[in-house]
Amino acid sequence: MEDPRLLVSGSTMDDAGVYQLTDELALVQTVDFFTPMVDDPYLFGQIAAANALSDVYAMGGKPLTAMNIVAFPVNTMDVSILGDILKGGAQKIREAETLLVGGHTVEDDEPKYGLSVTGIVHPGKVLTNRGGKPGDKLILTKPLGVGIITTAMKGDMADPASIEAATQSMATLNKEAAAAVIEVGVNACTDVTGFGLLGHLYEMMTPEIGFEIQMGQVPLLPGAKDYASMGLVPGGARRNLKYLGAVIEHEANVTDIDLDLLGDPQTSGGLLVAVAPEKEKQLLEALHQKGVISARTIGVITGTHPGKVMVKG
Amino acid sequence: MEKTVDARGLACPQPVICTKKALEEYEGEELVTIVDNEVARDNVLRYVKSQNLIAEVEEKASDYYIRIHKPEYAGLEPQLTRERDYIIFMGNQYLGHGNDELGQVLTKSFFYTLTESDSLPAQIILINSAVKLACENSQVLQHLMDLEKRGVQILACGTCLDYYGIKEKLCVGSVSNMYTILEQVTLYPRVVTLP
Numbered sequence: 001m002e003d004p005r006l007l008v009s010g011s012t013m014d015d016a017g018v019y020q021l022t023d024e025l026a027l028v029q030t031v032d033f034f035t036p037m038v039d040d041p042y043l044f045g046q047i048a049a050a051n052a053l054s055d056v057y058a059m060g061g062k063p064l065t066a067m068n069i070v071a072f073p074v075n076t077m078d079v080s081i082l083g084d085i086l087k088g089g090a091q092k093i094r095e096a097e098t099l100l101v102g103g104h105t106v107e108d109d110e111p112k113y114g115l116s117v118t119g120i121v122h123p124g125k126v127l128t129n130r131g132g133k134p135g136d137k138l139i140l141t142k143p144l145g146v147g148i149i150t151t152a153m154k155g156d157m158a159d160p161a162s163i164e165a166a167t168q169s170m171a172t173l174n175k176e177a178a179a180a181v182i183e184v185g186v187n188a189c190t191d192v193t194g195f196g197l198l199g200h201l202y203e204m205m206t207p208e209i210g211f212e213i214q215m216g217q218v219p220l221l222p223g224a225k226d227y228a229s230m231g232l233v234p235g236g237a238r239r240n241l242k243y244l245g246a247v248i249e250h251e252a253n254v255t256d257i258d259l260d261l262l263g264d265p266q267t268s269g270g271l272l273v274a275v276a277p278e279k280e281k282q283l284l285e286a287l288h289q290k291g292v293i294s295a296r297t298i299g300v301i302t303g304t305h306p307g308k309v310m311v312k313g
Numbered sequence: 314m315e316k317t318v319d320a321r322g323l324a325c326p327q328p329v330i331c332t333k334k335a336l337e338e339y340e341g342e343e344l345v346t347i348v349d350n351e352v353a354r355d356n357v358l359r360y361v362k363s364q365n366l367i368a369e370v371e372e373k374a375s376d377y378y379i380r381i382h383k384p385e386y387a388g389l390e391p392q393l394t395r396e397r398d399y400i401i402f403m404g405n406q407y408l409g410h411g412n413d414e415l416g417q418v419l420t421k422s423f424f425y426t427l428t429e430s431d432s433l434p435a436q437i438i439l440i441n442s443a444v445k446l447a448c449e450n451s452q453v454l455q456h457l458m459d460l461e462k463r464g465v466q467i468l469a470c471g472t473c474l475d476y477y478g479i480k481e482k483l484c485v486g487s488v489s490n491m492y493t494i495l496e497q498v499t500l501y502p503r504v505v506t507l508p
Contacts, residue, residue: 151325151326152326154326154330155326155327155329155330155333156330157330157333216429220431225431228359229359229362229363230329230359230360230363230364231326231329231355231356231357231358231359231360231363232326232329232356232360233325233326233352233356233359234325234326235324235325235352238352256355257359288462293462293463
């Protein structure tokens with residue numbers, strides 16, 4: 001349905017819906033929930049909440065209120081587990097300076113948790129996927145490899161250092177990264193989740209632009225490359241790459257393992273930003289200063305091969 | 314007699330994990346893993362390669378039979394290069410012996426290359442004139458700061474900083490002593506000493 005007050009809808013594959021209320025104020029709304037990827041219920045709660053809140057941050061918004069969405073096998077699983085999931089979520093909601101105002105629980109065979117989040121943004125300051133221009137630098141704020149490491153965890157093949165790095169990365173809010181992005185000003189912004197870095201780059205594509213990624217610059221979680229080279233790659237990574245197909249081109253020294261890392265589905269991934277080249281340094285400094293230490297420039301937007309993502313070795 | 318792992322119908326990473334377990338338990342020379350899709354086939358082949366084993370694939374009625382050869386000497390599991398399992402020990406601000414100007418270029422190039430590498434050290438220990446690299450006006454300061462941000466610990470010898478009178482000019486890393494340095498050098502499985 002067409003409505004001039006609907007500034008951003010699902011049709012542009014953006015992260016959240018944005019609806020204008022007044023000249024100064026627009027509503028940002030999003031919902032996200034999923035099944036556990038870690039055994040620790042408190043940590044799972046933190047990750048699911050950080051992941052849901054991220055969609056508001058990726059739109060340049062400030063989250064105000066949140067509601068729990070819960071599915072739980074009430075009759076077969078210890079209810080204290082549910083309590084821990086909700087405590088983990090509540091901790092992240094507090095860290096985001098957001099209010100928990102309610103929620104809903106249904107009985108289900110498998111636990112699921114997430115949030116519906118409502119936030120606000122100035123209608124003129126909405127950060128959308130599409131807005132990148134040729135020459136813009138691409139900056140990623142969290143390392144990749146979460147999907148591969150959780151796959152290795154399922155097979156009991158991940159080492160503790162990798163698990164710790166991956167879970168901490170997933171549980172980290174994109175709040176500080178978004179604050180730096182808003183402070184400096186960028187042309188486009190999204191968060192990297194289930195479609196992997198390459199899939200979300202594709203969402204940022206317009207007919208005028210293409211992307212160049214420097215594989216060596218892409219931040220990776222410790223161990224991710226090792227596990228990918230052992231074949232511990234989630235099916236989602238291959239589906240992402242298959243879907244993108246002809247969009248991706250790569251230099252001869254870029255391996256299948258590299259592509260799996262770039263296609264790896266992320267849970268609660270970092271922000272992916274297109275910033276004008278003259279602001280690149282300022283943005284990186286602001287990010288690092290706010291503790292977003294993994295943030296790095298990973299490539300550039302080009303006008304020479306529109307519609308393509310070129311991966312350089 | 315060969316052993317067979319039927320991984321048809323299993324979702325990733327199960328085919329890889331079943332193959333790994335079977336290889337660990339199995340004493341014989343040949344193991345066959347059967348999978349029913351290309352993704353599982355490629356993942357199992359990748360695992361086989363990572364373990365320095367050899368395999369052939371045969372396609373039969375839309376299934377893939379992966380025949381893995383297990384050589385007798387494969388008792389020792391090959392170790393993949395792990396991140397941060399080594400330390401770098403450096404005693405001279407100029408890399409290599411000979412011309413210092415060249416040495417300076419090489420030092421710069423070395424640290425740049427290190428920042429680009431997949432395999433970062435756990436620590437970089439600087440003694441004697443190498444401590445200058447972590448101080449004001451060093452040409453590799455940015456690289457060292459970058460490495461530190463990425464979790465590489467940088468230790469500069471306190472006695473050496475005092476000797477050169479530059480303790481106040483240390484910009485990256487922390488001041489250390491010979492006791493800690495000795496402990497670290499003996500603790501890590503690999504110490505890379507730069508000439």
